[in-house]
Amino acid sequence: MKILSDGRTTDQDVLKIGIIPKYTDFHASFDGESYNFFLNDIEDLSDCGEYEDRVIWVKVNKNGEIVSRNCVSSYKELPYNFSVGAAYNGDDILLAYENKGSYGNLISALLFSSDKDIQEKNQTIVTRRQSSQYDLDIAFDGTNYMAVWVEDTDDVEKIYGDIINESGKSLLETPFLISSGEINESQPSVAFNGNEYMVAWDQEKKIFGKRITTEGEIINSDTLIFNENAASSPEIVSDGSGYFLTWIKSYANSEEKMIFGMKISEKGEPLNPYPIEISESSSNYSKPEMIFDGENFFLVWMDNKNYVVFGKRISKNGLVLDNEDIPIVRGVPDNPKVIYNGEKYVVFSKSAEYIIIKTMSPIRKPQI
DSSP: OOOOTTSOOOOTTEEEEOOOOOEEEEEEEEOSSOEEEEEEEOSOOGGGTTOSOEEEEEEEOTTSOEEEEEEEEEOTTOOTTOOEEEEEOSSEEEEEEEEEETTEEEEEEEEEETTSOOOGGGOEEEEEESSEEEEEEEEEOSSOEEEEEEEEETTEEEEEEEEEOTTSOBSSSSOEEOSOSSSOEEEEEEEEOSSOEEEEEEETTEEEEEEEOTTSOBOSOOEEEEOSSOEEEEEEEEOSSSEEEEEEEEOTTSSOEEEEEEEEOTTSOBOSSSOEEOSSSOBOBOOOEEEEOSSEEEEEEEETTTTEEEEEEEETTSOBOOSSOEEEEESSOEEEEEEEOSSSEEEEEEOSSOEEEEEEOTTSOOOO
C-alpha cells in the first residue's frame, strides 16, 4: 500500500510495509528485483518453531507486498538486541549475526542465493567465544567478504575481523585483532576501495582507522582521524579509491549532537584540514548511514528529538551539496538505512510495526 508516513496516499514514492512482527534491529538490501530485510524478531511465530528469538528474512517486492518469509536462525538463547550484518555481491547474500550456543557466544555466517530458501546446514561458525560480540559490519571486495565486530574480553572492548569466502567459509584459522586491544574500542565500520579494506572505529570518543589487505593482513598502525574527545558512531564508505567518513560529535552535559565528515585518502589519511560540518544544526541525532552512488555520497540520519529522518548529499570531493538538511520521513521513524538501486536512493526506516520505504531521485529533494 503506497501511503505517506502520516497515512496520506498521495506520495507515489513511499511504501509502508506491515504488519511485520516486532523486532529490535534490521538490515536492508536490494537485489535488483526485491528488497531483502533481515530482522531481529522477538515474537513467537508458529512457522519458525517455538523459539522466542531468531533472525527472519523478509522479501518484499517493488509494490510493497511481502512475497516470502524465512527463518534464518532459531536459537533459544539469542540476545535481545543482537547484531545483524549483510553484504550482497550481485548474486548471493552473506549474512552474519551474533547468537549464543551451548559453548558460549558465536558469530555465525550464512551464504545463500537471494532467490532461494535458506538452508540452515550452510551455516558457518566464524568465531566461538565466551565473551560478548556485537556491532557487526561487512564489506565485499569482489571475491571475498570481510566481517568486523566488537568483542568484549577482560572487560575491554576490542575490534576483530575475519575474511570469509564466497562459499561462506572463513579463510583464516582464527579472527584477527584490528585495534590495539588495550582500551575500549567500539562501533567499527568497514569499506573496500577496490584494492584494500579500511576500518574506522570509536576509541574513547576519538576516531581511529586502519588499512587491511584482502588477505586480512594489517597494513598500517592506528591512524588518528578525529581527536576532540567527543566523537562516536563512525561510518566509512569508499568512492572506489578514497573514502568519506562521517561521525557524531557530542556536546558535554547535553543530548545535542552534530554530524561531521571528512575525506580520507586511499592511504587512510585525512584530506581536510578541519572536519566538514554536515548537519544544519544540532539535535539528538542517531548514527548516520551512507552510500556512494557513483558520483556523490548520500547519508541519512534520525533526529530523535523532532522525529524526522534527514538526508544530505556530499560530492566525491567532499563538498556539501545541499544547504539544508533534506527531510525524508516524518512521524515516528527509527533506525534509517539507505541503498542506491542504480536509479534512485531508497531510504528505509522502521516503527513498532512497519518498515517505511522512501525512494527519491539523487537530483531532487523529496516533498513530505
